[in-house]
Amino acid sequence: MENKVEPGDTLLLIDSKGKKWMVQASLGRTLSTHRGEISLQELIGTPYGASVRTKIGERVWLARPTCEDFIMKSRRPTQIVYPKDMGILLTRSGIGPGSLVVEGGTGSGALATLLAWFVRPNGHVFSYETRRDFIETATRNLGRAGLLDYVTLKEGDITAGVDEEDAQAFFLDIGDPWRAIPAAHRSLIGGAVLSVIMPTYNQVEKTAESMKGMFTDIQTVEILMRNVLVRRGRTRPGSRMIGHTAFLTTGRKTIS
Amino acid sequence: MENKVEPGDTLLLIDSKGKKWMVQASLGRTLSTHRGEISLQELIGTPYGASVRTKIGERVWLARPTCEDFIMKSRRPTQIVYPKDMGILLTRSGIGPGSLVVEGGTGSGALATLLAWFVRPNGHVFSYETRRDFIETATRNLGRAGLLDYVTLKEGDITAGVDEEDAQAFFLDIGDPWRAIPAAHRSLIGGAVLSVIMPTYNQVEKTAESMKGMFTDIQTVEILMRNVLVRRGRTRPGSRMIGHTAFLTTGRKTIS
C-alpha cells in the first residue's frame, strides 16, 4: 500500500483545532471551510500524515478515515449508534472477521458500517429496514466507506422473521425490539449473541422480559464517555458530555 | 461449521445466575463448581446453546467464548484493558481485518487478544514486553483463545524502538508511555493512530505533551460502564460499578 492520496480516495482533513472534514480526492472541486478554501484535486499524491495549506495559509492534515470517522461523518437522518457504545457491541457479541451477522433496522447504516468493517472480507452483514429512504442513505454511507460488498440491505420488517438461518450474531436497533426476539432466536445459532440497542428504560424492560426462556446471560449496560482536556498544568475533564445515547442489552441463544 | 462441542474446544459454561467458567472439552477431567460437578468429557457432541446438568441437577448452558470472554477469563497477573475501553481503541485506532499492529507492553495479553481477534486472519500483531514471565502468561492466554498465529511476542523494551516500520496502528500500555512516543512515531505510517492506555492523569499530561508536534487530533477520553438491573417493575441501575480503569489518549501521526 502506497501511503499517498490516490484519485478517488475518501480522506479526512483535520485542522489545528481538531475540526474534521471528510472529502473525496477526485472531484476537481474545492472545499470551503472557515479556515479557507482547499483544492481537493491537489490533494492527490500528498502523503497521508502530511499537511497542506488552505488558500489563507492555514494547515490541515490528511488522514485515512477510521471506522469511527466514517460513522461520525456519515449522513445521519436518524439517531445512530455511537462509538462509545460500539465496544461492548463488538466484544460482547462475539463477532470477528468472517462472521455472518444479521441486523435491523438499518437506519443510517452506522451499525452496518461498524459490523461490515470488522467482519470483512469473508464475513457478511444482512441488514433489514422497512423505510426505503433509510436504505438509500445507508447505501450512500456504506458506499463512501467502501463497505457495500460486505453488506446486503434488505427492504423488510425484521420482526416478521429473516431469511438467514445461521447467524453468528444478531443486532436490533428498532423501536419495538421485543417483537423481533423470536425472529432473532430462530436465526441465531445456538449460544450466539443477540444485542439490542434501546434509548428508554421501558424498551429495556420489555425486551429483557421477552428474551427470558430463549436467551441466557442477559445483561444490560450503559456506557458514558467523558473527554479530558489535557493542558500542561491545567488538566481537567471536559465541561460538556453526552449524558445518554442507548442502553445495550445482550443475551446468548439457548436451545432445549 | 458444525455447531457442536468438538474435542479440544475451549468453551464457556454459564449457570442460571450468569456465573461463567471457561473450560476445555478434551481433558477427561471434572469441573467442580458450587453448583455441582460437571464431566468435561461428556460435553463433547453437545450442541452450543444447549444445557447440561451438573451432578446435583443444576443446569449450565454451553456457549462459544467471545473476545470479551477470553479476556475476562484469562490469567491476569497484571491490570488488563477492560471491555468498556476497547470500543474506542477499536473504532478510533482505525484497525480492522488485515491491519499490521504494534503494541507494548504485552502484560497478560488482553489487548493483544483483542487486536489479534479483529485483525486476523491476514493482519498481525507485534507485541513487545520486557518481562519474560508476562510473555509466558500472554502466550498461554493467546493460545487458549486460538490466536497465537496472529501475534508475535517479542522480548524487548518498546521505548527503545521497534523493528516494524509500517505499523497501521500502535498501542502503548506501559508505565512511562511518553518515553515510547518517538518509537511509535517512527513505526507508524503517516496519518495512522497511536493509542495510549494510562491510569493516572499525570501520565496523560506527560504523554499528550510528548505527542505534540508528532501527532495531531490528540484526544483523551475515559469510559464509564454501568449495569442496569432489569426486573419487571423494579428496573434500576446497578448499585456498584467500576469507577475507573484508564484514560485513553489517541493521536494521528503527522509528517512534515
Added chain:
Amino acid sequence: MENKVEPGDTLLLIDSKGKKWMVQASLGRTLSTHRGEISLQELIGTPYGASVRTKIGERVWLARPTCEDFIMKSRRPTQIVYPKDMGILLTRSGIGPGSLVVEGGTGSGALATLLAWFVRPNGHVFSYETRRDFIETATRNLGRAGLLDYVTLKEGDITAGVDEEDAQAFFLDIGDPWRAIPAAHRSLIGGAVLSVIMPTYNQVEKTAESMKGMFTDIQTVEILMRNVLVRRGRTRPGSRMIGHTAFLTTGRKTIS
C-alpha cells in the same frame, strides 16, 4: 464554645488511613480497634483536632461529627439517603433554618437527621413511619446526633394524610410514593417543593405521572459521586464507586 471533649460528647475518632469510629466520651469504656485499644474516658479534656495514642501507639485524631458523619455512622437496618444525594434535596427543596418540614417514611432516620440538622433551632421535622422498630432505630440515631428536639416521630402511614397543613417542604422515601402525592399536596403551602427519593425508574415514572396537575417544574435527577485518589504524580479516579442509590424527583405545589 470550649473546643475540648466534654463528658458525654459524641465524637469521631479517625486513624491515619481515614477509618472512623463514632464514640461517646463518658462511658468509662474501652474502644477496641484493629489499631489497638483506646480508653474513651481519657479522651475527656483533649482538644478537638488533637490526636491520642492507642495502647499499641497508633495515632487517632478527634473531631466533632458532621451531619454526614452522624448519617454514615448511624444504625442502618434500612437503605438510607446518601450524602451525594443530599445536596439537591437541601438546595432544591427550599428548606433552611426555621422551616417546617414533613417526611415519610422515617426509616433509619438518615433524612430526618439531615433535615433536622439544617432547620434547627426554630424549624421542625414531622416524620411518619408505619414500622415501630424503625421508629426506635431512628429515635436512637437522632438522639445520638442531639437532634431529637427538632423531630416529631409519628407512627402512621403517610399515604393516609398528615396532620400538618402548612409544610414548607415535603419529602417521601417510601416504596409507593405515588400513593402519597395527594397527602403531600394537601399539606404543602402553595409553591413549596415535594421531593421524592426512589431507587427504580418504574417508581419514578408512576410518581411523576401522579404529580401532574398538582405540581409544576417536575424534575428528576440522579447523582453520581466518584472519589479521586490524590497521590503526588499518580493521581487518578478511584477504581470502585457506587453506581446507583436513588433517583430524586422534585416538583412545586400548584394551586388553582
Added chain:
Amino acid sequence: MENKVEPGDTLLLIDSKGKKWMVQASLGRTLSTHRGEISLQELIGTPYGASVRTKIGERVWLARPTCEDFIMKSRRPTQIVYPKDMGILLTRSGIGPGSLVVEGGTGSGALATLLAWFVRPNGHVFSYETRRDFIETATRNLGRAGLLDYVTLKEGDITAGVDEEDAQAFFLDIGDPWRAIPAAHRSLIGGAVLSVIMPTYNQVEKTAESMKGMFTDIQTVEILMRNVLVRRGRTRPGSRMIGHTAFLTTGRKTIS
C-alpha cells in the same frame, strides 16, 4: 407567614416548560418573555403556587425562590459553585445554623449565598475577595436573596491570612488554593473542616499535598448529575449533561 406575594418580594415565575424568571413584585414594571408580557405589579396579592396569565394567555406559576433558584438566577460573571456540588460541601463541612464560616474568594457570591442561607440567623459568613467588581456583584446577588445581614464581604487576599480565629468551617474557591492552606489552618478550630473547590487535577494534587501534616481525613470527590426525562412509557436519561464543574477536596484541621 401569609403565603401571598407582598410588595417587594423576589419571586420565581415558571412557565409550563419549566423555564424560570426571577423578578421583584414591586417595580410597576413589565416582564417581557417569549410567552408574552407579565405585569409585575399585578402579581402582588397572588397566592404562591397559583398561576397568572401573560398578555397572550400563557400560564406562569408563582413560587418562592429556593436557595438553588437564587444561585442559578444570580448574575454570574465568574464560574460558580453548582447545586450538584453543594451537597458534599454542606454535609461534609459540618456547617449548620449558627456556624461561623470563612470563605474566599467571593466571586459572584454563589457559595456565600449557600452558606448564608444555611447558617442564618445566628451564624455568619466572612467572605474575602480581592476584586472590587466581584464584591459589588456578590453584594447585589446576596441582597436580592435577602442574605446580606449574614455575610461580611471583605476586600482582601485570603492567602495573606484572615481576621477570624475561630472558624467552624473554611471554604476556598480561588485559583491557587494551596497558598491559602496555612491561613485556613490558623483560622479553623481544631477538627473543623476545610473545603476546597478546584476545576483541575493539578490544583487538586498541589492542594492535597499542601494539606498534609495540617489536616487529616483528606478526601477528594467529584459529583456528576444527570437528568432523567420522565415520560410515560418513554423514560430515559437526558441526552446532554454537564461533564465537569469542580473537584471537591476536604480535610479536618489537626493540631499537635
